[in-house]
Amino acid sequence: xxCLIVEDYAPLRGNIEECLREEGFAVDASATGDEGxxxxxxxxxxxxxxxxxxxxxxxxxxxxxxxxxxxxxxxxILSARDTVEHxxxxxxxxxxxxxxxxxALSELVARVRALLRRSYSHESAVLRIGDMTIDCxxxxxxxxxxxxxxxxxxxxxxxxxxxxxxxxxxxxxxWEHVYEDHSGGSSxxxxxxxxxxxxxxxxxxxxxxxxxxxxxxxxxxxxxx
Amino acid sequence: MRRPSIRLxxxxxxxxxxxxxxxxxxxAIYRSIERTLRKEVRLQLLQSAWLLAKSAELEATGISYxxxxxxxxxxxxxxxxxxxxxDLNTGRKMGSPDLKGEHLPLFYGNLDERVFRNITLADxxxxxxxxxxxxxxxxDEGREEMERAGKILNPEDFPQxxxxxxxxxxxxxxxxxxxxxxxxxxFATLIATWAVIIWVASWSLRPIQELTSRLLxxxxxxxxxVPDIPASLPVELNGLAQAFNTALSRAEASRSREREFAxxxxxxxxxxxxxxxxxxxxxxxxxxxxxxxxxxxxxxLVLTQGMRNTLNSLxxxxxxxxxxxxxxxxxxxxxxxxxxxxxxNEAKAAQRDLVIDNQVPVSLPALSSxxxxxxxxxxxxxxxxxxxxxxxxxxxVGAQDTPTSFSFWTRNExxxxxxxxxxxxxxxxxxxxxxxxxxxxxxxxxxxLSREISxxxxxxxxxxxxxxxxxxxxxxxPR
Numbered sequence: 001x002x003c004l005i006v007e008d009y010a011p012l013r014g015n016i017e018e019c020l021r022e023e024g025f026a027v028d029a030s031a032t033g034d035e036g037x038x039x040x041x042x043x044x045x046x047x048x049x050x051x052x053x054x055x056x057x058x059x060x061x062x063x064x065x066x067x068x069x070x071x072x073x074x075x076x077i078l079s080a081r082d083t084v085e086h087x088x089x090x091x092x093x094x095x096x097x098x099x100x101x102x103x104a105l106s107e108l109v110a111r112v113r114a115l116l117r118r119s120y121s122h123e124s125a126v127l128r129i130g131d132m133t134i135d136c137x138x139x140x141x142x143x144x145x146x147x148x149x150x151x152x153x154x155x156x157x158x159x160x161x162x163x164x165x166x167x168x169x170x171x172x173x174x175w176e177h178v179y180e181d182h183s184g185g186s187s188x189x190x191x192x193x194x195x196x197x198x199x200x201x202x203x204x205x206x207x208x209x210x211x212x213x214x215x216x217x218x219x220x221x222x223x224x225x
Numbered sequence: 226m227r228r229p230s231i232r233l234x235x236x237x238x239x240x241x242x243x244x245x246x247x248x249x250x251x252x253a254i255y256r257s258i259e260r261t262l263r264k265e266v267r268l269q270l271l272q273s274a275w276l277l278a279k280s281a282e283l284e285a286t287g288i289s290y291x292x293x294x295x296x297x298x299x300x301x302x303x304x305x306x307x308x309x310x311x312d313l314n315t316g317r318k319m320g321s322p323d324l325k326g327e328h329l330p331l332f333y334g335n336l337d338e339r340v341f342r343n344i345t346l347a348d349x350x351x352x353x354x355x356x357x358x359x360x361x362x363x364x365d366e367g368r369e370e371m372e373r374a375g376k377i378l379n380p381e382d383f384p385q386x387x388x389x390x391x392x393x394x395x396x397x398x399x400x401x402x403x404x405x406x407x408x409x410x411x412f413a414t415l416i417a418t419w420a421v422i423i424w425v426a427s428w429s430l431r432p433i434q435e436l437t438s439r440l441l442x443x444x445x446x447x448x449x450x451v452p453d454i455p456a457s458l459p460v461e462l463n464g465l466a467q468a469f470n471t472a473l474s475r476a477e478a479s480r481s482r483e484r485e486f487a488x489x490x491x492x493x494x495x496x497x498x499x500x501x502x503x504x505x506x507x508x509x510x511x512x513x514x515x516x517x518x519x520x521x522x523x524x525x526l527v528l529t530q531g532m533r534n535t536l537n538s539l540x541x542x543x544x545x546x547x548x549x550x551x552x553x554x555x556x557x558x559x560x561x562x563x564x565x566x567x568x569x570n571e572a573k574a575a576q577r578d579l580v581i582d583n584q585v586p587v588s589l590p591a592l593s594s595x596x597x598x599x600x601x602x603x604x605x606x607x608x609x610x611x612x613x614x615x616x617x618x619x620x621x622v623g624a625q626d627t628p629t630s631f632s633f634w635t636r637n638e639x640x641x642x643x644x645x646x647x648x649x650x651x652x653x654x655x656x657x658x659x660x661x662x663x664x665x666x667x668x669x670x671x672x673x674l675s676r677e678i679s680x681x682x683x684x685x686x687x688x689x690x691x692x693x694x695x696x697x698x699x700x701x702x703p704r
Contacts, residue, residue, distance in 0.1 A: 009496045009497070009500055011501075011504060011528055012496060012499050012500040015500065015504055015507050016503065018507055019506075019507055022510070053488075053489075053492050078499075079492075080491045080492040080496050081488060081492070082495075101498070101499035102502045102503075103499060104506060105503050105506045105507065
């Protein structure tokens, strides 16, 4: 999952960035409003964390501009403004959540995950595809009750596919939402990680849940469903 | 506390005034009419008395009262009322038939002197009377007759008094009726005046009620514009309404500044706390090496120091604004303070590829002011210039001394600074387009503090756009 942080206070920005990376997110960060708006307009994000008081362009303006162009990316406002009026103003401007500073990073991560679930229409933090269970809170994967250890990148890739289970997901999409850089990526790198995943998930002769859709990409689903 | 009412004041004021005017006017009218009527009565009495006096003729046989002859012609000659003749020599009285044998009081003055009196008639009625002491009438014909009769009489030997009276109760009744009419008229006029005043007052005050309701409605919509003055508001109240609107606008501007201050203060204090909290959370989130932990704790300490700087600046600003900052006057070398700060900022200027053009004279006369506050001014302005000047440009710092003042300035390229930001930049927590940093020394309080300090030192801090490229911050202090 790719996340954009627009926060001018470097220490906080750095900590959120580090925390989300540790949670398996691909993260972009910006210190100013105009740069943040550019990022948001030019890259697909699964969630945007947005401060309000920013240099050059304030957060609410960024939010309004995004909603004007029908960008439905979930946005969480991170603000020191704590009154009901300010929260209402932020939510009315199109924010999906509002978190008042100071906050616990664990709460931030939980809210980000809740936004993602809502965004991908999942009700629970536990995703089930066939005999596979993915616990997004503990970042653990199991098949038929047997735990499958994954690297951070493998887990991120599987989680992204799981959120879009049943859909054909292109390699470009996977690259943009799972990997850190915006270079356009290498389809080979995606294929390599898909290969790693398949190997771990299908160990012991289990059914392959990742299906290659020629010309489209990959779909995570139970065969025939 | 009971508030004065315009309506009641108008009613009371005009009530008293109109009542007084009506009373005086009615009294004057009444007195004039009464005088005229009573004068008329007196004139009639006098006229009657004179005519009757003429009717007492002296003949050779004595006094002959020919009043009945006079009375017969009284329609044209004006004899009216009751009368009675008295012969002072004999005491004989001759009264008019209407007296019906009763007598009138006898009173008189000197010869031909008219004497008026208010009397009571026998039937108990009030009357006015005239008493006229006179001599009987003697004409040439009577004198010839006396000569023929050989008996010459002298009128002076036959003193006579005629008293004529006229009942005045009917006149008094008419006057009483007139008083009643006048009082009723005055009362009706007063009521009508009050009714008109009440109507005019309500009519005139209605726009105030309209303005009041607009203002009340406005008080619930703080962000909306100040309401227009109703066109129907009396011109006399326009000034008050304008002054109220001005006061309201000022109060709201002040409140808006307060809100802005609170908003920024919350941001500047909560954000570092969030930074400290997230740094410490990250530190304990997973097992880390002692070096990593030390780095994170050190980072949290830097943030804490930054918060302390911000809080110190805020406290100082609060003290300055609250008049709690004590100003001491000592003699110090301003050039030395300026030079020290230029040296202190050399490294940061070099980092930003800035050239510092030191135009501070090598020596300046000592300045008698608060050295501590002066240093804060110098630090804020030089640090601001070094922080905000576009990289690769020059920052000029200069000073000038005159017999009456001392001034120093910083001048650098203005970058994105706009003239319309001039006032906003002096508000607390304004950082221009620069992001917040972890040191907290640049929370955007520097210019607010500097302006407050300049004012406290009885000087001024000005922001000047002297050409299209540069911005100058100049502090002038009195000598």
